[in-house]
Amino acid sequence: MNKATIVHPGFYCSIQDLGRLDYRNVGVPQSGAMDMQLAKKTNTILGNSEEAAVLEMILMGVTISFETKTYVSISQNVDGATLNGKTISMDKAIAVEPGDVLKIGHVTHGNFAYVGISGGWKTKPILASRSMFAGITASGKLSKGDTVPYENCFEVVEETRFRESELNQNTLIDVFEGPEFHLLSATHQDQLLSQTLEVSKSWSRMAFKVSTGTPFDLPELRTVPVMPGTVQLTPDGDLLFLMRDAQTTGGYPRVLQLSNDAIDKFSQLRTGVSFNLSLRPINHS
């Protein structure tokens, strides 16, 4: 197995795949790429399967050096990508030679961007997934000097290109009524769905906090299951939008649930960005 070395990890980077669904009943978070659709596109460019692990960057790019020839792909929402100091075009697979150094500047759209590699990054799977999560894998993120294994690859099987229009930049977020939505008064429900909300400074792979400004007095429930996309309402009137690394159970009322696509979209909303919720019926076809 060949190795790439993390010369600089940027602000926070980790290996992620589709996550580990099968261990929820023993309390293991699902994890996985925050913007699943963008991660899948990053894999598609290389002809990888969607299970292939990608490297996820938060806000800042990484610098990586490679041991052997391979191909990489970079999600289009970054700037300043260079290979050995030369600017590279990011809309297709990038050929990398032994000793090459890939440097990525910043994430330009949203919070999360991806680097894919032919065949996927080959860190050791733990509980059937390569997604890094502190307490399950040895560490939750990659550090300077860490090495990440990958397979030999001399050609890219299939090549699709990125289109600028594929980046999520719309701020209307689709939600369903959560199991405890009915506990809110009609006025409170209307207010929640009609007010313009703003992403706070407090966000992570576990949850994004959004203040509604309206305290909410309700006795805590007996603990219930929660999942990525569940939106809890705290007594302080904060909405907690649970993300990929969310715990599997919780005690706050689950007032809303993001649609699957909305989880990806929401994860890319930056601090200070305003957004609106759009209540949709779940299609009972």
Place this chain on the structure above:
Amino acid sequence: MPNTKLKYYQVSENAIEIGWPTSDGSVWLERHKMALGLERFYGDQVVVNEGYFSILVIFKKPIGQYQERLKELSSMSCNLENIQGFQGTKWQIPVLYDRDSEDLLSISKHTLLTFESIVKMHGQAIYTVEFIGFLPGFPYLSGLPEKLQVPRRKTPNPSIASGSVAIAAGQCGVYPQTSPGGWYVLGKSPLEFFDVHREQPNLLSIGDEVSFYEINQQEYDRIKNGRLNVKEFSNE
């Protein structure tokens, strides 16, 4: 006859929650049988996730015909008799109680009990693993004596050590790894409650029966460093 007291709720495009009335007291046995039935029926097409009074059923593919799924789920609730003889494992969990801690003082203030009575009462009770959540391998145990009722801490403790046996809100739990937490700590157990390198990472499973017994520092160190097979602390 389908079980009419159950409520079904579609949570997302690919998840349905089955809920029991919360007035029923503990429903873990019925609920867990249902969860096992679901796993048997759907195989690896679903992931189930249990809470006190509910099961979240996550389908790995879109649900498709919701009404069809509902029929399947409610017919499942009439066939639970077929799931015979669910038997949880019995565990004897060693605990080094900490009689000098701030937390024990807080519990004493809340309950008006002496440190000795708190430790004794906690150790005499028999607990059931209701479900696992909050952290990988964190067991929610019912069976805490009425007299040991304490609320959650107003401000979470920023760091509760791995192995800590803690109580709050009528429940007992064990922190499988060091983490912030809102419960009051009675002491610590030398056992590993979650280890990804073990064939079964979680020590305790839903429906297991747990009791605690007191050990001293010497025994704690012996068990902690002894690389014992955890099965020694169970009836298996």
